[in-house]
Amino acid sequence: MLFSLSLLDNVYDMKKCITFIYCCFGAIYVHAQQSDSLFVRNIFNELMTHSTSYDNLRYICKEIGPRLSGSANAQKAVETTVRMLKQAGADTVYLQPCMVPHWVRGEKEKGTLQLKSGKSVPLHLCALGNAIGTPAKGIDASVVEVKSFEALDQLGASKIKGKIVFFNIPMNPTHLETFDAYGESGIARWNGPSQAAKYGAIGAVVRSLASNPDDYPHTGSTGYNDSFPKIPAIAISTNDANYLSSQLQQGNVSSVWFKTSCSMLPDEPSFNVIGEIKGSIQPAEIITIGGHLDSWDLAEGAHDDGAGVVQSIEVLRTFKALRYQPKRTIRIVLFMNEENGGRGGDAYLAEAKTKKEKHVFAIESDAGGFTPRGFSNMMKPAAFEKLMSWKNIFQTYGIDDLHIKNSGSDIESLSEVGAELAGLRTDSQRYFDVHHAATDTFESVSKRELELGAFSMAAIAYLVSEYGL
Amino acid sequence: MLFSLSLLDNVYDMKKCITFIYCCFGAIYVHAQQSDSLFVRNIFNELMTHSTSYDNLRYICKEIGPRLSGSANAQKAVETTVRMLKQAGADTVYLQPCMVPHWVRGEKEKGTLQLKSGKSVPLHLCALGNAIGTPAKGIDASVVEVKSFEALDQLGASKIKGKIVFFNIPMNPTHLETFDAYGESGIARWNGPSQAAKYGAIGAVVRSLASNPDDYPHTGSTGYNDSFPKIPAIAISTNDANYLSSQLQQGNVSSVWFKTSCSMLPDEPSFNVIGEIKGSIQPAEIITIGGHLDSWDLAEGAHDDGAGVVQSIEVLRTFKALRYQPKRTIRIVLFMNEENGGRGGDAYLAEAKTKKEKHVFAIESDAGGFTPRGFSNMMKPAAFEKLMSWKNIFQTYGIDDLHIKNSGSDIESLSEVGAELAGLRTDSQRYFDVHHAATDTFESVSKRELELGAFSMAAIAYLVSEYGL
Numbered sequence: 001m002l003f004s005l006s007l008l009d010n011v012y013d014m015k016k017c018i019t020f021i022y023c024c025f026g027a028i029y030v031h032a033q034q035s036d037s038l039f040v041r042n043i044f045n046e047l048m049t050h051s052t053s054y055d056n057l058r059y060i061c062k063e064i065g066p067r068l069s070g071s072a073n074a075q076k077a078v079e080t081t082v083r084m085l086k087q088a089g090a091d092t093v094y095l096q097p098c099m100v101p102h103w104v105r106g107e108k109e110k111g112t113l114q115l116k117s118g119k120s121v122p123l124h125l126c127a128l129g130n131a132i133g134t135p136a137k138g139i140d141a142s143v144v145e146v147k148s149f150e151a152l153d154q155l156g157a158s159k160i161k162g163k164i165v166f167f168n169i170p171m172n173p174t175h176l177e178t179f180d181a182y183g184e185s186g187i188a189r190w191n192g193p194s195q196a197a198k199y200g201a202i203g204a205v206v207r208s209l210a211s212n213p214d215d216y217p218h219t220g221s222t223g224y225n226d227s228f229p230k231i232p233a234i235a236i237s238t239n240d241a242n243y244l245s246s247q248l249q250q251g252n253v254s255s256v257w258f259k260t261s262c263s264m265l266p267d268e269p270s271f272n273v274i275g276e277i278k279g280s281i282q283p284a285e286i287i288t289i290g291g292h293l294d295s296w297d298l299a300e301g302a303h304d305d306g307a308g309v310v311q312s313i314e315v316l317r318t319f320k321a322l323r324y325q326p327k328r329t330i331r332i333v334l335f336m337n338e339e340n341g342g343r344g345g346d347a348y349l350a351e352a353k354t355k356k357e358k359h360v361f362a363i364e365s366d367a368g369g370f371t372p373r374g375f376s377n378m379m380k381p382a383a384f385e386k387l388m389s390w391k392n393i394f395q396t397y398g399i400d401d402l403h404i405k406n407s408g409s410d411i412e413s414l415s416e417v418g419a420e421l422a423g424l425r426t427d428s429q430r431y432f433d434v435h436h437a438a439t440d441t442f443e444s445v446s447k448r449e450l451e452l453g454a455f456s457m458a459a460i461a462y463l464v465s466e467y468g469l
Numbered sequence: 470m471l472f473s474l475s476l477l478d479n480v481y482d483m484k485k486c487i488t489f490i491y492c493c494f495g496a497i498y499v500h501a502q503q504s505d506s507l508f509v510r511n512i513f514n515e516l517m518t519h520s521t522s523y524d525n526l527r528y529i530c531k532e533i534g535p536r537l538s539g540s541a542n543a544q545k546a547v548e549t550t551v552r553m554l555k556q557a558g559a560d561t562v563y564l565q566p567c568m569v570p571h572w573v574r575g576e577k578e579k580g581t582l583q584l585k586s587g588k589s590v591p592l593h594l595c596a597l598g599n600a601i602g603t604p605a606k607g608i609d610a611s612v613v614e615v616k617s618f619e620a621l622d623q624l625g626a627s628k629i630k631g632k633i634v635f636f637n638i639p640m641n642p643t644h645l646e647t648f649d650a651y652g653e654s655g656i657a658r659w660n661g662p663s664q665a666a667k668y669g670a671i672g673a674v675v676r677s678l679a680s681n682p683d684d685y686p687h688t689g690s691t692g693y694n695d696s697f698p699k700i701p702a703i704a705i706s707t708n709d710a711n712y713l714s715s716q717l718q719q720g721n722v723s724s725v726w727f728k729t730s731c732s733m734l735p736d737e738p739s740f741n742v743i744g745e746i747k748g749s750i751q752p753a754e755i756i757t758i759g760g761h762l763d764s765w766d767l768a769e770g771a772h773d774d775g776a777g778v779v780q781s782i783e784v785l786r787t788f789k790a791l792r793y794q795p796k797r798t799i800r801i802v803l804f805m806n807e808e809n810g811g812r813g814g815d816a817y818l819a820e821a822k823t824k825k826e827k828h829v830f831a832i833e834s835d836a837g838g839f840t841p842r843g844f845s846n847m848m849k850p851a852a853f854e855k856l857m858s859w860k861n862i863f864q865t866y867g868i869d870d871l872h873i874k875n876s877g878s879d880i881e882s883l884s885e886v887g888a889e890l891a892g893l894r895t896d897s898q899r900y901f902d903v904h905h906a907a908t909d910t911f912e913s914v915s916k917r918e919l920e921l922g923a924f925s926m927a928a929i930a931y932l933v934s935e936y937g938l
Contacts, residue, residue, distance in 0.1 A: 044643065045643045048642040048643050049642055049643065173517040173518055173917070174513065174514045174517050174518065176865075176866060176867065176921075178917070211916075211917055212916045212917070371840070371896050371898050373867075396645075397645060398645065398842075427840050427896060429840050429915055429917040429918045429921065430915045430917070430918065433915065446898055446899045446902065447680075447681045448642070448647070448680055448681065448898040448899070449898045449899065452898065
């Protein structure tokens with residue numbers, strides 16, 4: 001009985017104790033949340049008032065321009081962003097070497113649709129990235145249109161051999177998120193040419209991956225399959241795709257001719273550009289914030305991915321401007337060769353493994369400099385729970401969409417070295433008006449939208465730096 | 470005891486009965502929600518696939534262009550939208566007369582900043598809407614800069630009389646919503662000139678209400694006060710405002726000269742354009758869906774408010790395309806004269822009162838054709854509760870921001886005839902890059918963003934038509 005009473009007393013005391021601890025932790029938690037909210041507001045105010053990201057983007061777009069891996073412009077982008085990271089106040093800035101593919105477009109492509117009436121209609125076209133060129137006189141053949149890979153398989157070699165296959169798979173406008181439509185239709189660009197080659201096609205024409213009807217061809221890598229011959233492959237504008245399709249349906253088409261002189265040269269040495277602020281408490285724990293330096297050769301690569309580059313640099317500048325000393329190491333990584341090889345990402349992962357680095361978190365901005373909506377994530381449950389505990393802070397800025405989605409192709413393998421992954425999630429409605437096309441210019445970027453994206457990256461970097469994941 | 474038992478039995482029966490009723494209603498509710506979700510998805514698919522809103526907007530911007538009240542273009546907009554509403558399938562289309570102010574800009578404005586060095590710097594400027602013009606030779610005076618109305622009052626007549634007052638109140642970049650910044654800084658344009666006149670100023674120069682530094686003057690109405698003299702008033706670009714301010718701080722400014730030849734002519738007859746689908750069950754209950762036909766004279770009025778016009782027409786077209794017969798009357802109202810008088814809104818309210826119409830709901834799209842985020846609302850609690858019951862439907866499309874905010878200036882007085890009010894809430898980041906400036910062109914509108922706004926209007930119109938508020 002005494003024992004029992006004593007036990008009850010103990011239990012009672014324990015309860016009081018737990019209540020007291022809860023109160024303390026509760027108070028600390030509330031206090032922490034309040035001070036975090038305040039600091040995130042400081043980040044917001046600093047960034048929306050003094051950001052250099054828009055000016056940096058102007059420089060990258062207008063003074064450098066297109067910067068495909070292996071090109072002189074890509075090297076200029078390396079040198080320029082080293083300077084920008086130093087100006088932003090990085091503790092250290094260094095280059096991480098990688099060998100990159102060096103694909104060149106050669107002379108401007110040409111192509112026409114030959115109608116049975118004798119009329120020749122010029123096409124708005126471009127070679128697909130990494131594709132081989134045509135013979136000097138081009139290729140000229142009749143055209144088979146397919147709207148799916150099933151349709152291609154049904155046609156088979158008897159209907160395809162010696163012809164040009166036209167993949168006409170429009171982006172589905174009834175997906176709210178344009179990336180979902182890109183995911184569905186994008187297989188035509190990536191797999192189409194090799195699958196057509198499997199049945200003996202001599203060339204492939206792919207409908208541009210654009211959300212809306214326009215006259216711009218949208219390039220992007222195609223992926224050859226070593227089991228089948230490599231055939232020349234082009235994208236045509238969505239307007240041309242609609243026209244070609246209607247002419248085919250009416251039986252008016254004689255042939256399509258196109259000529260490309262693109263080719264893959266030997267690999268070139270290149271670099272990722274890295275700038276750091278060393279962590280004050282856990283310097284060995286690395287937070288990677290990144291975008292990619294290379295861009296397609298048809299435009300300025302403003303949204304893809306000049307935006308991600310300048311936003312990442314801006315995270316560092318803002319922390320330095322606020323004299324914020326992160327607990328964990330903040331590492332800004334500007335990856336080379338996202339577009340047609342992923343070699344920068346590979347090199348970064350390889351070095352992380354070699355050096356046995358401890359990676360806590362990585363985020364990439366590669367969905368355009370549009371209004372941010374939140375963070376797509378590929379996280380383990382415990383990390384996701386931590387992320388969710390900051391939802392009310394994100395909500396204040398309309399960046400609380402935390403759905404599970406891909407992070408970014410440069411960082412997605414960093415889970416192998418322990419990193420929890422996220423991607424900056426943006427309003428995707430305008431992305432496929434400009435993606436990989438001549439329309440991806442500085443003028444298509446909104447200053448405030450760009451800055452809000454940089455802020456989002458800084459906010460999550462701050463929280464992870466303070467608390468881990 | 471028996472009684473008690475009986476009571477218990479009754480209570481038990483009652484509970485069963487209530488449970489049964491709940492289950493029935495629950496099932497009906499769940500079924501209704503599901504069928505509503507499905508129908509809203511039909512609206513989405515129809516609209517994102519077959520919308521004519523983008524083509525209609527192109528026509529209004531490129532074939533008509535600026536359409537300030539009282540102008541020949543405003544009349545063309547009336548005739549064109551009558552045709553569009555008929556093509557969309559309206560049961561009836563009619564005009565509602567109203568007299569509108571007829572302000573004209575006259576010759577292109579000119580102005581320069583005269584420095585003490587003798588240098589003369591041209592200014593990017595425009596007269597403010599509804600302002601009087603200068604004498605033929607312009608006005609030339611020294612300049613006093615103020616950053617607030619408090620500062621103006623402190624200077625008083627002794628420092629202001631005979632001078633030009635420069636209102637330099639930048640839009641605060643640390644507001645997430647640019648409309649909040651517009652609300653704060655906008656008083657300079659509306660009240661500044663009359664307040665400066667109170668202290669004897671002979672002219673007013675207002676910093677353009679633009680979010681970012683650029684070279685475009687942004688016009689918009691100024692509101693004279695009958696107690697003080699009317700003085701000429703202009704807006705200068707944000708870049709010029711920054712330059713003028715820095716030159717003033719350095720003591721380099723001799724004077725500012727500007728010449729405007731704008732004037733207010735006698736009122737002109739004009740019209741609201743109205744198209745209806747008559748309600749099948751409660752035809753007397755009116756749902757008003759609108760935007761405004763008039764636009765400032767400096768650009769094409771694409772976002773402000775060509776977007777709202779074509780989105781409203783699109784609601785009707787979509788319902789007709791889906792053969793949806795609304796229970797309540799859907800009335801598309803394209804208001805005249807929102808920009809510099811509000812006479813269309815006044816006429817609509819007056820007729821609603823005269824005819825003792827029963828207005829259930831009104832929504833205006835006048836926040837640009839940007840990605841929709843939800844519906845600002847000015848609703849009574851019961852109506853707001855009904856709105857909230859549809860939140861999960863809205864959430865699917867990212868349009869579930871239902872904060873209390875202004876609805877739209879053409880409809881805000883319709884609460885006097887019983888209407889619950891809402892405004893289409895959009896992503897506001899780019900709005901003040903184009904608002905009332907030469908940059909408000911068709912090219913600045915995204916097809917998908919425009920269509921998503923039209924969808925949002927159609928979705929809420931459908932739900933209110935089915936269930937009231």
